[in-house]
Amino acid sequence: MNSTPAIRTEALTKIYRPGLFEKPTTAVSNLDIEIPEGEVFGFIGLNGAGKTTTIKLLLDHARPTNGRALLFGEDARNPRTRARVGYLPDLPHFHQFLSAGELLDYAGKLFGLSYNVRRERSEKLLKSVGLEGHERERLRNFSRGMLQRLGLAQALINEPALVILDEPLGGLDPIGRADLREIISGLKSEGRTVFFSSHILDDAQRIADRIGIIHQGRMIACGKMDELLTKRQDWEVELEAVDGFDILKICREMEWQANLKENLFTVSVPDEEALRQVYTFASEGKIRLLSVEQRRLSLEEAFLKEVDQWRA
Amino acid sequence: MESLTRIFAVTQNTFRETVRNKILHNMLAFAVVMFGLAWIISTWSVGEPGKIITDLGLSITVLVGVIIAIFAGIVLVHGEVDRRTILPILAKPIRRWEFVLGKYLGFSGAVLLVYIGMNIILLLFLAAIGYQISTQLIKTMFISIWEVELVVALAVMFSTLTSPWLSAINTIILFVAGRFSYDIKFYLDTNPEASAGLVLKIIYLLLPNLSYFNLRHEAVHLQEIPSLQLIYASLYGLVYCAILLLIASLAFRHKDLA
Numbered sequence: 001m002n003s004t005p006a007i008r009t010e011a012l013t014k015i016y017r018p019g020l021f022e023k024p025t026t027a028v029s030n031l032d033i034e035i036p037e038g039e040v041f042g043f044i045g046l047n048g049a050g051k052t053t054t055i056k057l058l059l060d061h062a063r064p065t066n067g068r069a070l071l072f073g074e075d076a077r078n079p080r081t082r083a084r085v086g087y088l089p090d091l092p093h094f095h096q097f098l099s100a101g102e103l104l105d106y107a108g109k110l111f112g113l114s115y116n117v118r119r120e121r122s123e124k125l126l127k128s129v130g131l132e133g134h135e136r137e138r139l140r141n142f143s144r145g146m147l148q149r150l151g152l153a154q155a156l157i158n159e160p161a162l163v164i165l166d167e168p169l170g171g172l173d174p175i176g177r178a179d180l181r182e183i184i185s186g187l188k189s190e191g192r193t194v195f196f197s198s199h200i201l202d203d204a205q206r207i208a209d210r211i212g213i214i215h216q217g218r219m220i221a222c223g224k225m226d227e228l229l230t231k232r233q234d235w236e237v238e239l240e241a242v243d244g245f246d247i248l249k250i251c252r253e254m255e256w257q258a259n260l261k262e263n264l265f266t267v268s269v270p271d272e273e274a275l276r277q278v279y280t281f282a283s284e285g286k287i288r289l290l291s292v293e294q295r296r297l298s299l300e301e302a303f304l305k306e307v308d309q310w311r312a
Numbered sequence: 313m314e315s316l317t318r319i320f321a322v323t324q325n326t327f328r329e330t331v332r333n334k335i336l337h338n339m340l341a342f343a344v345v346m347f348g349l350a351w352i353i354s355t356w357s358v359g360e361p362g363k364i365i366t367d368l369g370l371s372i373t374v375l376v377g378v379i380i381a382i383f384a385g386i387v388l389v390h391g392e393v394d395r396r397t398i399l400p401i402l403a404k405p406i407r408r409w410e411f412v413l414g415k416y417l418g419f420s421g422a423v424l425l426v427y428i429g430m431n432i433i434l435l436l437f438l439a440a441i442g443y444q445i446s447t448q449l450i451k452t453m454f455i456s457i458w459e460v461e462l463v464v465a466l467a468v469m470f471s472t473l474t475s476p477w478l479s480a481i482n483t484i485i486l487f488v489a490g491r492f493s494y495d496i497k498f499y500l501d502t503n504p505e506a507s508a509g510l511v512l513k514i515i516y517l518l519l520p521n522l523s524y525f526n527l528r529h530e531a532v533h534l535q536e537i538p539s540l541q542l543i544y545a546s547l548y549g550l551v552y553c554a555i556l557l558l559i560a561s562l563a564f565r566h567k568d569l570a
């Protein structure tokens with residue numbers, strides 16, 4: 001396997017200065033990402049977190065204020081890097097006066113593909129994104145979801161080694177989502193790298209090998225889905241107090257969450273050390289354990305927790 | 313070579329966009345109506361109808377050409393940025409200047425097609441009323457192409473720099489000033505001691521000198537038009553357009569796309 005990463009950013013920073021008297025916005029701040037070839041990477045963040053801005057810096061749609069972005073080891077400001085890249089914009093806007101076939105042909109020409117290759121790939125791609133039979137239709141009459149599908153097709157016309165998708169699931173119906181997931185796993189099985197942004201965590205969880213969480217322009221967490229989740233494991237313990245042992249006081253002191261229902265305590269124990277403590281109480285006969293269950297946080301919770309932690 | 317392929321792809325797309333533009337169709341219809349009006353006026357007037365139609369017709373074609381150039385040109389690049397259709401395009405291995413040049417060539421090609429079409433309609437009109445078509449008229453029509461081309465380049469340049477409204481205003485101001493630039497020279501020549509002489513001289517040199525391209529008087533009165541004049545005027549037009557495109561490309565080179 002090739003050791004140069006498909007994407008690498010070094011202290012990538014973008015500060016927008018809209019006007020002389022307006023406050024500058026730091027959209028992306030000191031971002032370091034490294035995405036090896038063949039990986040599916042989910043770039044997750046709330047609205048305004050800096051996802052689209054990062055993608056713009058990768059494609060030289062905007063210039064970094066500081067730091068740099070490399071695609072396959074080459075500075076992203078070099079237009080040549082984009083020969084191996086496919087890109088789906090966050091809102092799919094294409095020339096309304098074109099037909100679907102004409103748009104794909106135009107895209108293919110910009111990559112210098114020959115007529116035969118363009119025809120062949122257009123046909124194949126329209127089929128794979130579910131737009132078969134719409135080739136001659138003007139984009140003016142396309143629905144949002146159809147444009148999104150076409151956007152994906154034009155992003156793949158050059159059989160890119162790296163596919164950058166900004167909110168690829170936006171505007172898609174459930175079938176469209178399933179299709180997209182299939183296309184992405186297809187790309188992965190062909191050894192292509194996929195970088196996609198989303199704020200829908202559930203989708204990221206299903207598609208990505210690894211995710212990065214961006215918040216206010218900074219990467220606040222990055223890793224394999226399992227790592228991110230296991231880091232956040234906790235236990236749910238059901239217990240009864242013995243001889244009036246004041247478990248509630250302990251919980252308050254340790255900042256564990258506890259609920260009492262008909263003599264039965266349900267306690268959220270945050271980590272292994274705390275769990276050991278609970279076992280000690282049990283062995284000392286102060287409490288009776290009824291059940292201990294390891295609970296995995298959903299990505300949603302993990303995400304909100306990261307954001308909360310970062311704020312604190 | 314690859315660069316040419318990409319430029320040509322943008323050119324072709326822009327040409328397609330422009331010929332499908334309603335402004336173009338409406339203005340073409342407008343020109344034909346105006347030719348009809350010119351014919352009616354010519355039958356009321358005392359002069360020779362052919363001369364009057366030539367005079368009015370040449371003004372109409374340039375005016376319509378310039379209106380198309382301005383109102384379709386000012387949104388040419390800005391519109392792509394604003395509507396974000398440019399994002400997927402510039403995510404491909406195309407350079408910014410290739411995009412600007414491709415847009416210009418495609419647009420100016422379509423405008424040229426319409427402009428030549430209008431002139432042919434005018435010639436047919438004149439032939440139909442039995443007017444002798446002179447070489448002066450053909451030369452005049454040929455050289456007037458550069459006036460339209462120059463306005464196209466102005467509009468395209470402004471559309472890479474600023475909003476459509478500002479582009480329209482700037483282009484119109486420069487077009488009008490360019491038409492009067494000869495008067496500045498005339499003023500300078502007759503008042504060599506003028507106080508703001510140097511400033512005026514610089515302005516005169518910078519403004520597009522559109523009077524080079526306006527030989528209507530010669531066409532109507534069948535005066536001699538030396539071929540060398542055509543060559544000089546064409547060279548002037550070519551260089552001026554090239555400079556405008558260079559400015560546009562440089563300004564667009566590192567521009568952040570919103």
Ligand SMILES: Nc1ncnc2c1ncn2[C@@H]1O[C@H](COP(=O)(O)OP(=O)(O)OP(=O)(O)O)[C@@H](O)[C@H]1O
Binds near residue numbers: 025046051052090569
């Ligand atoms: N062209 C611009 N000029 C000024 N500020 C900008 C510009 N583009 C983005 N911003 C600001 O930068 C920040 C990051 O925006 P960005 O579009 O990257 O967010 P995002 O993560 O893609 O959000 P979303 O989920 O809504 O698409 C925001 O605060 C936004 O207001």
Ligand SMILES: [Mg+2]
Binds near residue numbers: 051052053090166
């Ligand atoms: Mg975004």
